[in-house]
Amino acid sequence: MNDFILTISKSFVFWLTWIIIPIIMEIIPAFFGFFILLFKGRKKREKDIKGRLPEITIIVPIYNSEATLFGCIESIAQSSYPSELIDVYLVNNKSKDRSFEIFMKAQEKYPKLTMQWMNAKQGKSKALNMALFSAKGKYIIHIDSDGTLEKNAIMNMVRKFENNSNVHCMTGAILINPDDIERTDSIYMKLFRRIEFFEYAQAFLAGRNYQAELDSIFTLSGAFSAFRKSTILKTRLYNTDTVGEDTQITFQIKKDLNQKVYMCEDALFMVDPIEDLNKMYTQRQRWQRGELEVFHMFFKNNMNITKGFFSNFMIRLIVFDHTFAFPRMIWYFALICLLFMNYPMKLVVGSVGVIYVLYVISSALYYINILTFLRYFPKIRKYYATKWYICIILPLYNFIMFWIRFAGIINSINSDGMWRTKNLTEESDTFKDIVKNDFMFVTRVVQRLKEKINGITR
Numbered sequence: 001m002n003d004f005i006l007t008i009s010k011s012f013v014f015w016l017t018w019i020i021i022p023i024i025m026e027i028i029p030a031f032f033g034f035f036i037l038l039f040k041g042r043k044k045r046e047k048d049i050k051g052r053l054p055e056i057t058i059i060v061p062i063y064n065s066e067a068t069l070f071g072c073i074e075s076i077a078q079s080s081y082p083s084e085l086i087d088v089y090l091v092n093n094k095s096k097d098r099s100f101e102i103f104m105k106a107q108e109k110y111p112k113l114t115m116q117w118m119n120a121k122q123g124k125s126k127a128l129n130m131a132l133f134s135a136k137g138k139y140i141i142h143i144d145s146d147g148t149l150e151k152n153a154i155m156n157m158v159r160k161f162e163n164n165s166n167v168h169c170m171t172g173a174i175l176i177n178p179d180d181i182e183r184t185d186s187i188y189m190k191l192f193r194r195i196e197f198f199e200y201a202q203a204f205l206a207g208r209n210y211q212a213e214l215d216s217i218f219t220l221s222g223a224f225s226a227f228r229k230s231t232i233l234k235t236r237l238y239n240t241d242t243v244g245e246d247t248q249i250t251f252q253i254k255k256d257l258n259q260k261v262y263m264c265e266d267a268l269f270m271v272d273p274i275e276d277l278n279k280m281y282t283q284r285q286r287w288q289r290g291e292l293e294v295f296h297m298f299f300k301n302n303m304n305i306t307k308g309f310f311s312n313f314m315i316r317l318i319v320f321d322h323t324f325a326f327p328r329m330i331w332y333f334a335l336i337c338l339l340f341m342n343y344p345m346k347l348v349v350g351s352v353g354v355i356y357v358l359y360v361i362s363s364a365l366y367y368i369n370i371l372t373f374l375r376y377f378p379k380i381r382k383y384y385a386t387k388w389y390i391c392i393i394l395p396l397y398n399f400i401m402f403w404i405r406f407a408g409i410i411n412s413i414n415s416d417g418m419w420r421t422k423n424l425t426e427e428s429d430t431f432k433d434i435v436k437n438d439f440m441f442v443t444r445v446v447q448r449l450k451e452k453i454n455g456i457t458r
Helices: 001-042 069-077 099-109 124-134 152-165 178-182 186-212 244-256 278-301 305-311 313-323 325-338 345-373 378-386 392-416 424-457
Strands: 056-061 086-093 113-120 139-143 145-149 169-176 224-230 262-271
Touching: 001 186, 001 345, 056 069, 056 124, 056 152, 056 305, 069 086, 069 099, 069 145, 069 392, 086 099, 099 113, 124 244, 139 152, 152 169, 152 224, 152 262, 169 178, 169 186, 178 186, 178 378, 186 262, 186 345, 186 378, 186 392, 224 262, 224 378, 278 392, 345 378
Parallel strands: 056 086, 056 139, 086 113, 169 262
Antiparallel strands: 139 224, 145 262, 169 224
């Protein structure tokens, strides 16, 4: 009887400690999110604007954008929003390629589109601020130079602004360009990029859509976001002391101006797939560093986790993303140790299987939501629908991303903020050097001990 009670108590403690965090923090919100997004997905689109359309300003930061700049400008010129109502500011931050020549070529092809080239030499944030002071439009839209706007993206954003006076800023939806994915030669890289497509779709059309309903969007996407000019000029503009300038401006709007950040789910911006694992690694490291830097700026002198955990989503997110990261890491390693502590193999493997299945179910629910939001984009919807099997692989991909983000936390602690971070290959080489040096140190110590012992015995 005592053995039976001991076994039950062991199992209970095991399941409680292993499953409680992911279920409370990820699985349950996913189920709630499914029903919230299901309801939102059935809402009608914004009404057409009555009367004259407003003038808008689009700001495009440029840095060695030769390969993608023309396509970006072309997507603005060919959008459904009238070119004569668009002012485009291309803010160049010390490019060393032919970006200016591409700009001149675009000017010749699209003379109706008003474009201005501005040179800045003090980083991306100051370049954006310089354009903001020059902007004339009622609404300011920021897009990156390495992507293209869906034809109706600008119009859909302006409709949302014009039909909702309470909307002061919003983020668009960023998706990976399916055509670029399918042109990939390597089978493995093509699969990796398809998973990345799913990741972006779930992050924006599900994740941020859900966050918008709860007023808990953490970051306005720097790649595609929009503001009322009257709102963004009330902020301290983009901060130059962080690599996460988009997160920093989001915090200003939410915390300082007390404004809600919205999501425009039918405004799509298509970006190129990631080039390789090294680019992926540095990108996610930079995101993680920016998140931590901005959080420190706003909460270093006023952070009460006990009070703020339930009332402030920003504290909840940082605690889950970073504080819980360490026990999660320890537990992953502890799983192996449990096999040597008389825990049954079935229990350990079974728990991992249960969690994985729950994550797959969560992905499948969001998959259904996303199909609803893509109903106005039949080509992209068809592509997404046919890749349903990615839902089964996505939890494994997210597990790998967890470790990359965790490395970002460690690197943020160990080094000063900078735009240029080590890639995966450089990190691996550094790790090998450290192990080699440590091994050589141990070898030298052992050698000295041997010499001393030999000297004594003689």
